[in-house]
Amino acid sequence: MNEIPTRYNPKETEDKWYKFWEEKNYFSAKPGPSKKPFCIVIPPPNVTGILHMGHALNNTIQDVLIRYHRMKGEEALWMPGTDHAGIATQNVVEKAIAKDGLKRQDLGREKFIERVWQWKEQYGSTIIRQLKKLGASCDWARERFTMDEEYSKAVVEVFVRLYEKGLIYQGNYIINWCPRCQTALSDEEAPHRDLKGNLYYLRYPLKENLDEYIVVATTRPETMLGDTAVAVNPKDRRYKKLIGKILILPLVNREIKVIADSMVDLKFGTGAVKVTPAHDPNDYALGKKHGLEFVNVMRPDGRMNEFAGDYKDMDRFEAREVILEDLKEKGLLEKVEPHALSAGHCYRCHTIIEPYLSKQWFVKMKPLAKPAIEAVKKSKIKFYPKRWTKVYLNWMENIQDWCISRQIWWGHRLPVYYCKNCQEGKNIIVSRTRPEKCPKCGSADIYQDEDVLDTWFSSWLWPFATFYWPELKDDLKYFYPTSVLVTAPEIIFFWVARMIMAGMEFMCDIPFKDVYIHGTVRDIEGKKMSKSLGNIIDPLEIINEYGADALRFSLIAITAQGQDVYLSRERFEQGRNFANKIWNASRFILMNLDRQNIKTDLCEFFKKEDLFITNRWILSRFYSLLKEVNKDLDNYKFNEAANALYAFFWHEFCDWYLELIKSDIKNKQNQVVMYKILEKFLRVLHPYMPFITEEIWQRLNESTSKRDNESTSIITQPWPHVQEQIIDKKVEKEAQFIFEVITEIRNLRSGIEIKPEQKVKVSMYPHAKTKQKMFKENSGFIINLARLEELNLLSSSKRPPATISAVVGDVDIYLHFSGLLDIASEQRKIKEKITNLERIIKSKEERLKNPEFVKKAPQDVVEKEKESKEGLTDELKRLERMLGELH
Ligand SMILES: [Zn+2]
Numbered sequence: 001m002n003e004i005p006t007r008y009n010p011k012e013t014e015d016k017w018y019k020f021w022e023e024k025n026y027f028s029a030k031p032g033p034s035k036k037p038f039c040i041v042i043p044p045p046n047v048t049g050i051l052h053m054g055h056a057l058n059n060t061i062q063d064v065l066i067r068y069h070r071m072k073g074e075e076a077l078w079m080p081g082t083d084h085a086g087i088a089t090q091n092v093v094e095k096a097i098a099k100d101g102l103k104r105q106d107l108g109r110e111k112f113i114e115r116v117w118q119w120k121e122q123y124g125s126t127i128i129r130q131l132k133k134l135g136a137s138c139d140w141a142r143e144r145f146t147m148d149e150e151y152s153k154a155v156v157e158v159f160v161r162l163y164e165k166g167l168i169y170q171g172n173y174i175i176n177w178c179p180r181c182q183t184a185l186s187d188e189e190a191p192h193r194d195l196k197g198n199l200y201y202l203r204y205p206l207k208e209n210l211d212e213y214i215v216v217a218t219t220r221p222e223t224m225l226g227d228t229a230v231a232v233n234p235k236d237r238r239y240k241k242l243i244g245k246i247l248i249l250p251l252v253n254r255e256i257k258v259i260a261d262s263m264v265d266l267k268f269g270t271g272a273v274k275v276t277p278a279h280d281p282n283d284y285a286l287g288k289k290h291g292l293e294f295v296n297v298m299r300p301d302g303r304m305n306e307f308a309g310d311y312k313d314m315d316r317f318e319a320r321e322v323i324l325e326d327l328k329e330k331g332l333l334e335k336v337e338p339h340a341l342s343a344g345h346c347y348r349c350h351t352i353i354e355p356y357l358s359k360q361w362f363v364k365m366k367p368l369a370k371p372a373i374e375a376v377k378k379s380k381i382k383f384y385p386k387r388w389t390k391v392y393l394n395w396m397e398n399i400q401d402w403c404i405s406r407q408i409w410w411g412h413r414l415p416v417y418y419c420k421n422c423q424e425g426k427n428i429i430v431s432r433t434r435p436e437k438c439p440k441c442g443s444a445d446i447y448q449d450e451d452v453l454d455t456w457f458s459s460w461l462w463p464f465a466t467f468y469w470p471e472l473k474d475d476l477k478y479f480y481p482t483s484v485l486v487t488a489p490e491i492i493f494f495w496v497a498r499m500i501m502a503g504m505e506f507m508c509d510i511p512f513k514d515v516y517i518h519g520t521v522r523d524i525e526g527k528k529m530s531k532s533l534g535n536i537i538d539p540l541e542i543i544n545e546y547g548a549d550a551l552r553f554s555l556i557a558i559t560a561q562g563q564d565v566y567l568s569r570e571r572f573e574q575g576r577n578f579a580n581k582i583w584n585a586s587r588f589i590l591m592n593l594d595r596q597n598i599k600t601d602l603c604e605f606f607k608k609e610d611l612f613i614t615n616r617w618i619l620s621r622f623y624s625l626l627k628e629v630n631k632d633l634d635n636y637k638f639n640e641a642a643n644a645l646y647a648f649f650w651h652e653f654c655d656w657y658l659e660l661i662k663s664d665i666k667n668k669q670n671q672v673v674m675y676k677i678l679e680k681f682l683r684v685l686h687p688y689m690p691f692i693t694e695e696i697w698q699r700l701n702e703s704t705s706k707r708d709n710e711s712t713s714i715i716t717q718p719w720p721h722v723q724e725q726i727i728d729k730k731v732e733k734e735a736q737f738i739f740e741v742i743t744e745i746r747n748l749r750s751g752i753e754i755k756p757e758q759k760v761k762v763s764m765y766p767h768a769k770t771k772q773k774m775f776k777e778n779s780g781f782i783i784n785l786a787r788l789e790e791l792n793l794l795s796s797s798k799r800p801p802a803t804i805s806a807v808v809g810d811v812d813i814y815l816h817f818s819g820l821l822d823i824a825s826e827q828r829k830i831k832e833k834i835t836n837l838e839r840i841i842k843s844k845e846e847r848l849k850n851p852e853f854v855k856k857a858p859q860d861v862v863e864k865e866k867e868s869k870e871g872l873t874d875e876l877k878r879l880e881r882m883l884g885e886l887h
């Protein structure tokens, strides 16, 4: 057997085993009719992506599930890939060429796209490499990219089918426009944020008497240049006489009419509103209804155009200032009031959205939403946590049409062609391939639409397009519908809901059975991690410092279902310490293990009564743990399983079991049980900490695998079965009780500062007869672990003289102190300890009473503080009791 290093080195171990797994193809999955499929499609990270904590959490959860189901004997496929991320990637490449003083227009479309592909070849696999560092066991041979040739075919197919079904249409609409990115954005891509703005009151003079005017209020005065009416509510008495009158629009001197519409809110501003149909969604509706003119005064880059007169070429916000100045000068600015408003912001560059009139392509969503709503209502798809069901249904029931065209270059170009020869509106050709000739007039003068599709228009096909749909290959038939989707809450509407719609429409089936939505990773104060706040914890740094296992375990252990994750660097120490504990305990076992023993079948001992109580206990505890872990994993309670594994290994297996058998470790029965528990525990821990479990498992089975002359891996080992007949709750309870007794004796010893090597005499009085028997059977362990020279079982409840006492359940414990200590000095010491404890408890109480702390601190921090206070209070009671008895 090779030397086992005293310290665990995650860096070396992790790289070594990841390479081994990849070489052996352990992550690959193929349709196997005799096996149950288990499939997860990865939420494809952007090609521009760099692994952040959100990814680390998301992908660790998926890897835990995949490794668990793989070991359970299912055909587990984790489908990997990346998203071309239209706007994001274009932005990155635009920035890169800007360093050479170039704009994308300088290169032209074709050359620019070439640059993007070059960029993708060079940097696009960064995030894939980082996922491998994390230990992700994806079937890499299947890696997909949303711009792959086959994938793009699926995108075109979907567009054409929806168009032919009448579910895709082109229309002039007010859309969310980002003047910086110069593209349309869907509502989901333009989240609203609150702003401190102003309400400007402008005077519009009447044509018949220029000294009279109507006052309108607006938050965006620059759009007044595009006004084509002023609207009032027909019920509004103040304006009744003015309906139908003509106003002179200031600065541009255009004539506009006063119209009446019940949509106008009497209470907003002055009750009279300016109407700008080309620059506001509500005004757009008014404009359509009243047949108003649509005057667009802005260019796509947010600068004013030729319809803006003297303000042409000014940026929209610069124009605002100048317009206000000019109005003021003319006495037409009545007043300015501070006004809180909310405006859409580009999700990529945070520029304020301009509602902008333009020609775009849309998908009619209502017909697609219907079956997707049904699927969730009928529980064919289940959300974990359940509360997301309502969020999903609410959004779906109020769904708006989806604007899918984007005015950028990087992406799937619309399969829409126009004939130059045919009349506009009648010249649209939607086709899977570029048409040679116009089907109507036969002209070959044909050009393709310049726009590309929204990135989500390709990723909503991910669960089946990754399997080469529209072809129906065996893989697609076998793995679809997939088993579970693991995702973050931000993309429920962007992605999850749309995948359900696409699945129902194109596969006539749900895309996944379960949707597990995890929380958001925040800093320890609850703030979202962001570059600008400087509170980012880089997962790769953590992997470098503590190891990927430590990162994975710590992240999962603190992520409760449905709750956000509060993270600090210190949190990762838990995972690292756990890895070290596992390493040290395994090293101890390996050094004390006689290899010929490990092939012994446990059944040899397994007549229960032949097993020592220690072995009966640890075996029962292990299978109870396994049962719990199975249940937790099947219900997506990853943290609960992680914490149960941690507590079992650390506090039961190491603190108690190994201590209990230490003096008789060469006993064959102990050898077999110790080996079996460790080996099985490694398998159950493997999904969480794949690297260290493989490292130790390989060492543990060194001789076995050499004999078989083929390498094997913990990955391919079966998940242990729960052996119900070994679970013995009575033994578990008894052992637990004895441990509590030992702990109490240790507390008594430390209370009066008895040195570890000093043996003491203890008497006990169990009130119940049954306990008498139990203590007799187990006195050896108590004597050994509590370091006693003698253990007496008393027959009466009378306290023996010169003892200090403790109580565990219905057992009285007495430690005989005569001759062991100087009573006066011991009393003094205990009094000091009591004063000290009282002070600490008081400060903790104050902290817990402080509403600021309770409200702001993460829940588990508050819980820990409470627990710590309770623990100290118990200790205080113990010391007070001792002090009373010490005389
Ligand atoms: Zn933008």
Ligand SMILES: [Zn+2]
Binding pocket: 419, 420, 421, 422, 427, 438, 439, 440, 441, 442, 443
């Ligand atoms: Zn034509």
